[in-house]
Amino acid sequence: MRLVVDLNRCQGYAQCAFLAPEVFAMHGDxxxxxxxxxxxxxxxxxxxxxxxxxxxxxxxxxxDMAATAPGAPGGAAPAAGEASDA
Known part of the structure; x- marks a missing residue:
C-alpha cells in the first residue's frame, strides 16, 4: 500500500503514530x-x-482504495444519490 502525507498540512497531533507505530513515528515535537x-x-x-x-x-x-470502494467485496454501500455499478 502506498501512503502520502501532506507534511504542510500535518500539525503533529501524532494520532497516526499512536495508532500505527509500525508505519508512522514522530521525530521531535x-x-x-x-x-x-x-x-x-x-x-x-x-x-x-x-x-x-x-x-x-x-x-x-x-x-489501494479500490479494495474498499463502493460495490467491491467488503466495500461500503453507495451513499444516497450515488450510482451503483451493480
Whole structure:
C-alpha cells in the first residue's frame, strides 16, 4: 500500500503514530516520519490512523482504495444519490 502525507498540512497531533507505530513515528515535537510503502499487514491500523487524523493529512493511494470502494467485496454501500455499478 502506498501512503502520502501532506507534511504542510500535518500539525503533529501524532494520532497516526499512536495508532500505527509500525508505519508512522514522530521525530521531535512536530516532524513526522512514515513508511510510504507500508506493508499490507498494517492496512487496518493505517485506516484507523487516516480516520483519526484531525487535519486529514494522510492519503492512501487510489489504487489501494479500490479494495474498499463502493460495490467491491467488503466495500461500503453507495451513499444516497450515488450510482451503483451493480
Amino acid at each position: 512536530e516532524g513526522l516520519l512514515y513508511d510510504p510503502q507500508a506493508q499490507d499487514a498494517h492496512r487496518a491500523r493505517v485506516a484507523q490512523a487516516v480516520a483519526a487524523c484531525p487535519v486529514q493529512a494522510i492519503l492512501v493511494d487510489e489504487l
